Amino acid sequence: MANPSWGMVIDNDKCTGCNACVIACQSENNIPINEEDHFTQRRPIQWIRIERYWEGEFPNVKARFIPVLCQHCADAPCEPVCPVYATYHNDQGLNVQVYNRCIGTRFCANGCPYQVRHFNFWEPEWPDSLENQLNPDVTVRTRGIMEKCTFCVQRIQRTKRESEKNNTSIKDGDRQLNPACVNGCATDALVFGDFNNPESKVSKMKKKELGHGGHGDHSDHDGHKEHDEKRGYHLLEEYGTHPSVVYLKKVDYESKTVEKH
Amino acid sequence: MIPGDFQFSKPPKNKLILLGVLGSIGFIVFAVIALIATFHISSWIDKPIVFAGEAPDQPIEFPHTIHVQELGLDCTFCHTNVTKGASASIPAVNLCMSCHTQLGDGSTEIEKLREIHAKKDVIQWTRVHRMPDHVRFIHEAHVKRFSGTRLVVEKITDSTNQIRLTEAKTIKAGAKIGETLDIAASGTCSICHGDVSKMHKVEQVRTLKMSDCVDCHRENDAPTDCTTCHY
Structure with a gap:
């Protein structure tokens, strides 16, 4: 069987901005607690964050949310700039960060247009009450190295190991396999799966919403009806990074507009 | 002796003693630095050749x-x-x-x-084999890889009981090429841990450095992607 190409489909229409994915990620991946001064210095570590936009004038204000995580770009701008090959693309479509190789030049974070790479400016610290909640399957990153979303590669590896042991294939949408953010999402706005498997939920969604063109190239040549039906797009697709995360537009019938952030 | 020729005047005795003391201090400093450098460089490559240390003492001598x-x-x-x-x-x-x-x-x-x-206490064993924090070693997967019924012994390179990881395809000493082996889970431990049954005190046999791991992974067609061990 072909290697999987892990990816995600994020439906902005379903996202309520509840931040459950952020908390799930925080606890799954041993991310240190972001304190207030980390935010004021613009140095918080959030592998997934909810970007919030306000729309409209005062009485009719609407909040719009976009969950932003590492897009695991096929042509990632972070990869060629690393002098020590600490970040590279593996055969499963993952953009891998190798912590023990990283020397902390931060070139990758400067190259990333999505601002999803985070540098450890401080030694990670947890309150005593949380010392025992650390996930033993995830490395605790020390000060001075870069970290980012891994699509919970520890869960992928574990599922792969289990399926090899039991001679079964990896099930699509398996909760053992899904990243913590996907499992934590209350409205199923995040869907994780294998884009190389045409039967997977993400492949079907991508085909339906993005069309054959891929990479969000669904211009209006078929008329407006086509435009209304297909909601898929990539974040900042004009940069040509070819991300593995597909976003679906928020459709607001009330304001008769299709929001594309 | 030609008059006016340079003559090395014999230094006074106290100056000689001073020179001797300074020289020996210098030699000791040099030797210490050389030893430390040897330790660091050799432990970087393989097991340290100086100050290697013995097997650690355990709170209870478990034979x-x-x-x-x-x-x-x-x-x-x-x-x-x-x-x-x-x-x-x-x-x-x-x-x-x-x-x-x-x-x-x-x-x-x-x-x-x-x-x-x-006292309903636990024994505070001293850990002998320790992987760095950024390495995920899964015993289960490795034991499973080498145990069970293995159809063919592909090559035999080591005739003694000392089975080395690089020859991991030959688990059992004395096996013939093409023989079917039935290997229990406990038959695979010695690949990395050495023959613990002969150790009075458990010590680390292999270096267990990354090159050690990667060599074996290559030899046994195991994945060598970074995410196999580092995540």
Whole structure:
């Protein structure tokens, strides 16, 4: 069987901005607690964050949310700039960060247009009450190295190991396999799966919403009806990074507009 | 002797002593630096050739020789988790006490064990094999890879009982090429841990550096992607 190409489909229409994915990620991946001064210095570590936009004038204000995580770009701008090959693309479509190789030049974070790479400016610290909640399957990153979303590669590896042991294939949408953010999402706005498997939920969604063109190239040549039906797009697709995360537009019938952030 | 020729005047005695003392201090400093450098450089490449250290002392002297060689206990009898999960696991004191409530009266080491058991304490073993924090080693996967019925022994390179990881395809010494081997889980431990049954004190046999791991992964067609071990 072909290697999987892990990816995600994020439906902005379903996202309520509840931040459950952020908390799930925080606890799954041993991310240190972001304190207030980390935010004021613009140095918080959030592998997934909810970007919030306000729309409209005062009485009719609407909040719009976009969950932003590492897009695991096929042509990632972070990869060629690393002098020590600490970040590279593996055969499963993952953009891998190798912590023990990283020397902390931060070139990758400067190259990333999505601002999803985070540098450890401080030694990670947890309150005593949380010392025992650390996930033993995830490395605790020390000060001075870069970290980012891994699509919970520890869960992928574990599922792969289990399926090899039991001679079964990896099930699509398996909760053992899904990243913590996907499992934590209350409205199923995040869907994780294998884009190389045409039967997977993400492949079907991508085909339906993005069309054959891929990479969000669904211009209006078929008329407006086509435009209304297909909601898929990539974040900042004009940069040509070819991300593995597909976003679906928020459709607001009330304001008769299709929001594309 | 030609008059006016340069003549080395004999230095006074106290100056000679000073020179001697300075020289020996300098030599000692140089030797210390050289030793430290040797330690660091050699431990970077392989096991350190100086200050290597012996097997660490354990709070209770547990002889694997008696338990494995003489009694013939299987590795998985105590290290139960080795076929089930990431860590091999150290047995609970209760497992020791299932025999040692009856056996071993008079031995000081067993008295220590009974004392710990009476206090409902745990034995603070000194860890011998430790992987760095950024390495995920899964015992289960490795044991599974090498145990079970293996159809063909592909090559035999080591005729002694010392089985090395680089020749991991030949688990059993004395096997013939093409022979079917039935290898128990405990038959695979010695690949990395050496023959623990012959160790009075457990020591680390292999360097367990990354090159060690990667060499074996290449040899056995295991994945060498970084995310196999580092995440």
